[in-house]
Amino acid sequence: MPKLVASDIATALKKRISSGEWIENGRIPPERDLASEFGVARNTMRRAVSFLEDDGTVVRHVGRGTFLTATNPASMAAVVGRMEGTSPADMMEIRQLLEPAAASFAATNASAMELNAVREAHRIASESQDMPTFEHWDAEFHHRIFACSRNEFLKEIHNLMRILRNQAPWFEMKKRSFSEERRSIYCSEHQAVLDALLRRDPESASQAMLAHLKTVQRNLLGR
Amino acid sequence: MPKLVASDIATALKKRISSGEWIENGRIPPERDLASEFGVARNTMRRAVSFLEDDGTVVRHVGRGTFLTATNPASMAAVVGRMEGTSPADMMEIRQLLEPAAASFAATNASAMELNAVREAHRIASESQDMPTFEHWDAEFHHRIFACSRNEFLKEIHNLMRILRNQAPWFEMKKRSFSEERRSIYCSEHQAVLDALLRRDPESASQAMLAHLKTVQRNLLGR
DNA sequence: TTTATCTGATCCAATATTGAGCCATTAGTA
DNA sequence: TACTAATGGCTCAATATTGGATCAGATAAA
Numbered sequence: 001m002p003k004l005v006a007s008d009i010a011t012a013l014k015k016r017i018s019s020g021e022w023i024e025n026g027r028i029p030p031e032r033d034l035a036s037e038f039g040v041a042r043n044t045m046r047r048a049v050s051f052l053e054d055d056g057t058v059v060r061h062v063g064r065g066t067f068l069t070a071t072n073p074a075s076m077a078a079v080v081g082r083m084e085g086t087s088p089a090d091m092m093e094i095r096q097l098l099e100p101a102a103a104s105f106a107a108t109n110a111s112a113m114e115l116n117a118v119r120e121a122h123r124i125a126s127e128s129q130d131m132p133t134f135e136h137w138d139a140e141f142h143h144r145i146f147a148c149s150r151n152e153f154l155k156e157i158h159n160l161m162r163i164l165r166n167q168a169p170w171f172e173m174k175k176r177s178f179s180e181e182r183r184s185i186y187c188s189e190h191q192a193v194l195d196a197l198l199r200r201d202p203e204s205a206s207q208a209m210l211a212h213l214k215t216v217q218r219n220l221l222g223r
Numbered sequence: 224m225p226k227l228v229a230s231d232i233a234t235a236l237k238k239r240i241s242s243g244e245w246i247e248n249g250r251i252p253p254e255r256d257l258a259s260e261f262g263v264a265r266n267t268m269r270r271a272v273s274f275l276e277d278d279g280t281v282v283r284h285v286g287r288g289t290f291l292t293a294t295n296p297a298s299m300a301a302v303v304g305r306m307e308g309t310s311p312a313d314m315m316e317i318r319q320l321l322e323p324a325a326a327s328f329a330a331t332n333a334s335a336m337e338l339n340a341v342r343e344a345h346r347i348a349s350e351s352q353d354m355p356t357f358e359h360w361d362a363e364f365h366h367r368i369f370a371c372s373r374n375e376f377l378k379e380i381h382n383l384m385r386i387l388r389n390q391a392p393w394f395e396m397k398k399r400s401f402s403e404e405r406r407s408i409y410c411s412e413h414q415a416v417l418d419a420l421l422r423r424d425p426e427s428a429s430q431a432m433l434a435h436l437k438t439v440q441r442n443l444l445g446r
Numbered sequence: 447t448t449t450a451t452c453t454g455a456t457c458c459a460a461t462a463t464t465g466a467g468c469c470a471t472t473a474g475t476a
Numbered sequence: 477t478a479c480t481a482a483t484g485g486c487t488c489a490a491t492a493t494t495g496g497a498t499c500a501g502a503t504a505a506a
Binding site for chain 2: 005007008011055079080082083085086087090091093094097098101130131132133135136139140151152153154156157159160162163166167171175
């Protein structure tokens with residue numbers, strides 16, 4: 001059994017906060033109390049609370065206590081929280097807006113080294129033997145295309161989507177929809193995208209990506 | 224029974240990871256624990272985990288533990304943190320991808336009541352006397368269009384952009400670029416978008432929105 | 447046999463937790 | 477005002493946890 005460490009405690013605290021605990025006066029219990037409640041040294045609890053402080057969930061005042069912040073970081077976290085609840089259908093719709101554009105940007109902006117990284121991800125995915133490995137390098141292929149889009153904001157949106165796709169409702173869906181035949185279709189579609197990137201052809205990169213995403217959408221959600 | 228070798232264990236681990244195990248705080252158990260759980264020597268488990276590390280599925284830190292890369296709690300916060308640092312230019316580029324689509328969706332999906340809300344925001348913005356009031360209802364106009372796009376994920380991305388636009392670099396920029404003449408241009412462009420929405424014309428709603436965003440981009444960032 | 451792998455064990459280096467104590471600031475009270 | 481209790485900020489030494497690395501022997505497959 002792994003030991004309960006500060007980061008674990010931090011996520012436990014976040015869970016309790018987002019479940020509405022302590023919201024009444026916005027104040028969370030003293031470190032000493034929390035420490036004894038969790039059966040952990042005060043120093044460890046301090047580190048845990050520091051995580052919350054770092055991401056803006058909480059502010060601390062000497063002599064007064066530790067308080068939930070009602071401002072920006074919280075609303076940001078709320079957005080992310082609601083995103084976790086959005087449907088795969090909605091996200092696939094947005095992917096079809098963003099990823100073709102990313103591919104188009106990549107075709108014009110990518111360095112040779114970055115394109116090599118894309119090609120490498122494609123190669124490993126093609127040669128992978130089991131589904132989890134394929135999944136991983138499939139995701140990596142898409143990620144690396146965003147990475148050479150030269151738009152930081154776009155990259156971060158994709159990071160968000162990637163994290164969300166690694167959670168609850170997607171798991172089942174991906175597992176259900178996977179098959180050897182579909183894998184090989186995905187590979188050849190990836191190849192088409194890669195070819196367009198290597199030809200530095202933004203328009204066909206975009207089209208190839210869109211075609212691929214439509215296939216994925218069909219497989220994941222039916223038509 | 225065939226002997227459990229490192230690569231078998233690696234795929235078993237991957238399966239457990241992709242089934243959602245350990246995603247909660249992104250930490251997987253210590254090698255020693257996993258080894259005893261799988262009934263295997265620690266060296267073997269180390270080799271197994273090394274496969275995951277090569278994959279990029281996981282990163283290891285001496286003294287801390289082994290962590291999932293794709294989905295750990297910190298990575299979500301990190302994404303949001305990095306977004307705060309992205310440039311207005313990058314974000315404007317993405318707005319031009321998303322908002323025309325949102326307008327298009329709105330034209331086909333909005334209810335009459337929702338369109339009234341959009342019109343109302345436009346009216347108050349047009350009649351506003353001072354810049355902060357105009358800013359507020361301008362933002363509200365865009366927000367309400369997203370609100371009737373019927374895509375929850377898209378709405379949340381816009382919420383994110385809205386929060387970011389209320390922070391540091393944007394404030395100065397908006398103040399600098401504001402003028403009475405530009406305000407009236409924005410208003411007539413909004414009017415064009417609104418008209419297209421009321422005509423239930425997705426194509427021209429999209430085009431009108433794109434035209435508007437290009438104006439905003441030019442005013443904010445120069446050409 | 448040869449080769450590769452697993453086992454069991456030991457030590458090392460990096461990091462975390464513990465438990466204790468003291469300080470500075472704040473709030474409440476006599 | 478002055479005192480007290482509560483609270484977060486901080487340090488320190490001792491201990492524990494964890495991944496990194498190596499080695500000799502056992503086992504199994506080519």
